[in-house]
Amino acid sequence: MSARPLTPTAALRDAALSTLVAFGLFCALIGLKLTPTDAGMKLTDRPAALAIILGAVFVGRLLMLGWRAWRPAGTPSPRLLAEGVTRAGRYVGPVFLLLALTLPLYSGRYVIDVGILVLTYVMLGWGLNIVVGLAGLLDLGYVAFYAVGAYSYALISTTFHVGFWTALPVAGLLAACWGVMLGFPVLRLRGDYLAIVTLAFGEIIRVVLINWTNFTGGPNGVSDIPRPTLFGLKFTGSGDPDTFAAFFHVPYSVTQRFVFLYYVILGLALLTNWVSLRLRRLPLGRAWEALREDEIACRALGINVTITKLTAFAMGALFGGFAGAFFATRQGFVSPESFTFIESALVLSIVVLGGLGSQLGVALAALVMIGGTELFRDFAEYRMLIFGVALVVMMVLRPRGLVSGRTPSIALGARKQIAAELVAQGRG
Amino acid sequence: MPALLRLEGVTAFYGAIQALKGVDLEVNQGEIVTLIGANGAGKSTLMMTICGTPRARHGSIRYDGQDITQLATHEIMRRGLAQSPEGRRIFPRMTVHENLLMGARGHKPAEAEAAMAEVFALFPRLKERLAQRGGTLSGGEQQMLAIGRALMSRPRLLLLDEPSLGLAPLVVRQIFGAIRELNRATGLTVLLVEQNAFQALRLAHRGYVLVNGAITMAGTGADLLARPEIRAAYLEGGH
Numbered sequence: 001m002s003a004r005p006l007t008p009t010a011a012l013r014d015a016a017l018s019t020l021v022a023f024g025l026f027c028a029l030i031g032l033k034l035t036p037t038d039a040g041m042k043l044t045d046r047p048a049a050l051a052i053i054l055g056a057v058f059v060g061r062l063l064m065l066g067w068r069a070w071r072p073a074g075t076p077s078p079r080l081l082a083e084g085v086t087r088a089g090r091y092v093g094p095v096f097l098l099l100a101l102t103l104p105l106y107s108g109r110y111v112i113d114v115g116i117l118v119l120t121y122v123m124l125g126w127g128l129n130i131v132v133g134l135a136g137l138l139d140l141g142y143v144a145f146y147a148v149g150a151y152s153y154a155l156i157s158t159t160f161h162v163g164f165w166t167a168l169p170v171a172g173l174l175a176a177c178w179g180v181m182l183g184f185p186v187l188r189l190r191g192d193y194l195a196i197v198t199l200a201f202g203e204i205i206r207v208v209l210i211n212w213t214n215f216t217g218g219p220n221g222v223s224d225i226p227r228p229t230l231f232g233l234k235f236t237g238s239g240d241p242d243t244f245a246a247f248f249h250v251p252y253s254v255t256q257r258f259v260f261l262y263y264v265i266l267g268l269a270l271l272t273n274w275v276s277l278r279l280r281r282l283p284l285g286r287a288w289e290a291l292r293e294d295e296i297a298c299r300a301l302g303i304n305v306t307i308t309k310l311t312a313f314a315m316g317a318l319f320g321g322f323a324g325a326f327f328a329t330r331q332g333f334v335s336p337e338s339f340t341f342i343e344s345a346l347v348l349s350i351v352v353l354g355g356l357g358s359q360l361g362v363a364l365a366a367l368v369m370i371g372g373t374e375l376f377r378d379f380a381e382y383r384m385l386i387f388g389v390a391l392v393v394m395m396v397l398r399p400r401g402l403v404s405g406r407t408p409s410i411a412l413g414a415r416k417q418i419a420a421e422l423v424a425q426g427r428g
Numbered sequence: 429m430p431a432l433l434r435l436e437g438v439t440a441f442y443g444a445i446q447a448l449k450g451v452d453l454e455v456n457q458g459e460i461v462t463l464i465g466a467n468g469a470g471k472s473t474l475m476m477t478i479c480g481t482p483r484a485r486h487g488s489i490r491y492d493g494q495d496i497t498q499l500a501t502h503e504i505m506r507r508g509l510a511q512s513p514e515g516r517r518i519f520p521r522m523t524v525h526e527n528l529l530m531g532a533r534g535h536k537p538a539e540a541e542a543a544m545a546e547v548f549a550l551f552p553r554l555k556e557r558l559a560q561r562g563g564t565l566s567g568g569e570q571q572m573l574a575i576g577r578a579l580m581s582r583p584r585l586l587l588l589d590e591p592s593l594g595l596a597p598l599v600v601r602q603i604f605g606a607i608r609e610l611n612r613a614t615g616l617t618v619l620l621v622e623q624n625a626f627q628a629l630r631l632a633h634r635g636y637v638l639v640n641g642a643i644t645m646a647g648t649g650a651d652l653l654a655r656p657e658i659r660a661a662y663l664e665g666g667h
Contacts, residue, residue, distance in 0.1 A: 283533055290519050290530050297517035299481060301531055302505025302581065408523045408559065 006069040015061040022057040026050060093360050100266060104259040112258045116265055116330065118370045120323055123269040125350040125362040127319030130276055132348065133357035134285065135312035136292025138195040141182070141202025142347050145175040145317040147209060147339035149324025154222040154334045155215075164228035164329050168322065175321020176314040178205075183313035187306055190295075202344050209336040221335025227257065228264060228329050235260060261330055268326060272319045273359055279315070280409050288312050289409070353394060355401025364402050430493055432457045432585055432617050433478070437487035440470075440477045447473040449641040450487065455585065455619050460611050462620040462628040462649070464662060465638035471621040472514050474638065475589050478619075479511055480504045491585070506534065510583035514590050514621075516574040520563030524554055527562050527573055531580030540580065547576040550606050568599035575603070579610075585617045586610075592624045600624065604631050625662035629653045637662075 031050040035042050103115050124146065131139045152171035156162060186197050209216045216222070227235060233244045235257035244260075245252035279285035287308045290298050298305055328334045350369055354361030369387070376383045398404065433455040440448040447470045455461045465471050477484050480501040489497045496504050505511070510531070519527050528547065532540035548555040551572040557565060562573060571591055578586060588607070592600040604627055610616050622628035629635050629649040637645040637658065645652065652658050 283529075286522075286526060286530060287533065289522060289526075293519035293521055294517050297513060297519065298530075299501050300479065300505070300511040300513045300517070301533060301577065302502045302510075303530075303533060304500075304502040406521060408526060410523075410525055410529065 006065060011062060011065045011069075014065060015058050018061040019054050019058045022054055023050075026053050092364075096360075096363065104262055109255050109258055112255070112262050114371060114374045116258070116262050117374070118367055119262070119265040119269050120327060120330075121347065121350060121366040121370045122363045123265065123272050123323045123326075124320060124347045125354065125366050126269065126272040126276055126359060127316050127323065128347050128351050129357065129359070129362055130279070130288075130319070131312055131316035132351055133362075134276070134280065134292065135288040135309065137186075137309065137312060138191065138198070139313075139316070140195045140199035140341075140344055140348065141205075142198075142316070142320055143339045143341065143343040144182070144202040144205040145179060145320030146324040146327065146343065147205050147336075148175040148178045148317075149321030150328040150334045150338070151209065151216060151222070151324075152321065153325035153328045154225045157226050157329075158222060158224065161226075163226065163232075164325070168325050171325035172318045172321040175324065176318040179313040179315075179317025179320075180310050182317075183310040187309055199341070199344075202339075202341060206336050206339050209339070216336075219336060221333060221337075222328075223333045225328050225332050225334065227332065228261070230260060265326055265330075268322055272322070275315075275319075277359065284308070284311060286409055349391070353391070353401055355403040355405075357406060358401065358403040361401050361403030431455060431490075432492060433619065434490045435474075435478070435487065436490075438474075438477060438484045438489060439486045440473055440482050440484055442473075442482065447482075447641055448477060448484075451638070451641070451643055453636055453643065455617060457584075457617055458611070458615045459634060460607070460618040460620060460632045462622055462632035462635045463638055464622055464625040464628055464635060464652075466662075467623070469638045470641040471638055472589055473641075475511065475514070475587055475619075475621055478504075478587065479509070505581075508581075508584040509587060510578035510581050510585070511587040512571075512574040512578040512589060512591065515593065516570045518562040518565075518570050518573050518577070520561065522562055523559055524557045524562060524565070524573060525559065527577050528554070528580050531577035533581070535581065539582075543580045543582050547579055550579070550610060551576055568595050568602070571595060571599075571603055572606075575606070583616070585619065588618060588620045590621055590623060592622060592627065600627060604628075607631065625658070626653070629658075 027050070030053055031046055033044050033046055035044060100115075100119075104112055107115070124142070127145075128139065128142045131137050131142070149171045152174045153164070153167045156167045156170060157164070182198065182201050186194050189197060210219055212218070229235075230244060232242060233247050234240075234242060235244050237243070237245065237252040237254075239246055239252075241247065243252070244250075244256055250256075276285075280289070287298065287303050288311075290301075290303065291305065291308055291312075295305060298308070327338070331338075346369065350365045351362055353369065354363070354365030368390075372387070372390075373383060376386060379386075394402075431454040433453075435451055435453040438448055438451045438453075439446060451470075451474060453461075453463075453474075463471055463474065473482070476482065478489060480496075480499060480503075484497050487497070488495055491504075491507060491509065494507075496507065519530065522530070528544055529540060532543055535543070553569055554572055554576055557569060562570065565573060571593075575586075575588065575591065578588075591603050591607075595603070607618060607620070608631055611618055620628055620632060629652050632649040635647065635649050635652045636643050637652070645655070645658070647655075653663075
């Protein structure tokens with residue numbers, strides 16, 4: 001954003017235009033109000049509220065233009081700030097890890113519960129990051145693998161009476177198989193077309209779950225899913241010798257199960273992170289990134305594009321499946337309602353907001369998006385508005401995500417971060 | 429001695445459009461062979477068809493005595509061919525180092541190290557730029573990177589598609605010098621596609637002229653350079 005010469009007339013015209021747009025937007029949203037009365041709904045108009053909003057837009061736009069035109073020299077531009085954030089990332093990561101590891105020591109049950117939710121999305125984000133961030137394959141149906149993992153665990157554990165730790169790998173592998181099955185038909189697709197097919201795939205899985213009643217329980221879902229155990233120790237208050245409380249001779253409390261679940265998902269999320277970081281340094285991970293950059297060049301170098309794409313889908317799906325199995329065991333109940341498109345969209349926005357390919361960015365974005373949702377629970381009706389505004393502001397200030405920039409997968413000597421502005425915008 | 433690469437009656441199609449109309453071509457071990465032709469003559473298609481995308485519809489492509497016509501692209505590329513594609517197609521967000529390693533795919537680390545040392549000997553500039561992102565290199569450096577990346581697999585046959593595209597004359601001379609040096613020192617066989625006919629024919633042992641998907645002339649580089657119809661069509665700016 002360079003300073004342009006700005007005449008007062010131009011500024012006024014610009015501000016007036018913004019106000020006009022705001023009027024179009026808020027005319028019905030703010031200006032009209034429906035109030036329920038005994039005789040039915042009553043429509044009232046609120047010209048004062050509308051005028052205040054429009055006035056705020058007008059003045060705000062003028063101030064913004066003024067700031068842009070006469071910004072004092074030496075003020076850090078958004079770009080420099082962004083670089084600072086990227087640099088600070090090196091220290092932020094370990095600090096967050098430490099906070100995450102110690103969280104149950106000083107928090108109550110509610111915070112731990114929110115932590116479990118955030119970590120589930122961190123894990124989903126990291127899983128999707130393999131597909132979208134590294135391999136550059138836009139997947140709008142990621143929730144399908146989450147659903148496959150959740151239902152796999154739910155059905156396996158309730159049918160064959162096996163525990164969480166036995167069923168977890170099976171659930172992950174089944175999800176990975178579905179990843180490959182999605183991969184085959186979309187091998188030749190790119191960009192928009194790929195996105196649409198993956199979107200459809202996500203919906204197909206959900207519709208099948210709803211309609212295949214005698215296998216999945218249809219809309220009623222699957223209930224009484226067994227809880228995970230710690231080496232066979234249950235987290236119940238029955239007082240049996242195989243419960244956690246009785247074995248360690250501590251008084252039983254519900255929080256114990258939450259703390260345990262918290263560490264399970266933290267472990268799973270860290271596993272996802274470790275595997276993605278390892279893979280990035282291996283030829284396979286580099287091939288994913290090369291594929292994102294230029295598919296034709298990859299072919300010319302003798303890379304088997306089919307295998308490379310399918311492994312990316314399978315790896316992403318594997319972790320989606322793990323997260324799904326965890327979701328099922330945490331809830332004790334699964335139903336198709338939990339796996340709607342909005343979940344895919346949420347995970348994808350976490351990845352995009354965090355910065356495609358950035359592990360730390362995805363974790364921060366999940367914290368902001370999911371933790372933020374919890375924080376604003378009291379203002380439930382404004383929640384989506386706040387998020388909409390936050391997303392727009394983010395995309396204006398940091399179009400490449402919170403933590404943009406790419407660390408080379410191999411380097412001699414000092415590692416050099418590739419600066420954010422050099423990372424192609426909007427491309428994987 | 430049989431030719432390293434032999435094409436017989438190769439045709440290729442893009443949908444309904446026939447891009448190659450029965451091409452016969454031979455590249456012998458240790459030769460630099462150039463293929464010249466105007467825009468849209470099918471030069472790049474020929475290069476791509478050798479690599480299997482698009483696949484030849486008729487005819488046969490034999491490499492090192494074996495029929496590779498029906499093989500998948502990645503299988504063909506693992507037999508000792510390497511291509512530096514048209515427009516360079518380096519990986520812009522990856523570093524020079526990563527770009528080079530992509531070329532060494534499937535090789536052991538020690539072999540990749542040795543191959544990289546050879547590439548640096550040929551293009552010392554790449555060594556200086558090792559940690560730099562591919563997209564920030566100049567055009568000439570990117571071309572060096574594209575050739576270096578192809579050489580990382582230590583090929584017997586190097587396919588070079590328009591290495592002079594969009595480069596300053598001085599840089600073109602530098603690149604062509606490197607190709608000649610490589611051929612002389614290691615005996616690397618090169619098939620070079622060029623619009624820059626004058627320089628390409630001077631570099632090559634033999635040349636072919638491709639017009640509308642068919643070979644119309646063949647001969648030694650010097651022979652083709654001397655022909656008046658070549659001079660008129662490709663060297664003196666005439667069309």
